[in-house]
Amino acid sequence: MCDYVEVNYQCSHIRLxxxxxxxxxxxxxxxxxxxVVASETRPGDKCGIASSFK
Structure with a gap:
């Protein structure tokens, strides 16, 4: 299996x-x-998804 890192953003989105x-x-x-081999939180970052729908 491929190894992934789960990233949790300030906006509550999650990316692998x-x-x-x-x-x-x-x-x-x-x-x-x-x-999923690791998890990290990026409280100061936004994932960018919301800004692409403007």
């Missing part, structure tokens, strides 16, 4: 960022289920 692609993905380019 790839930490490392697994061997299966590198060979096939098909994503497997995420394996």
């Amino acid at each position: 960022l790839v930490r490392a692609w697994c061997v299966v993905y590198q060979k096939t380019q098909k994503r497997c289920p995420p394996n």
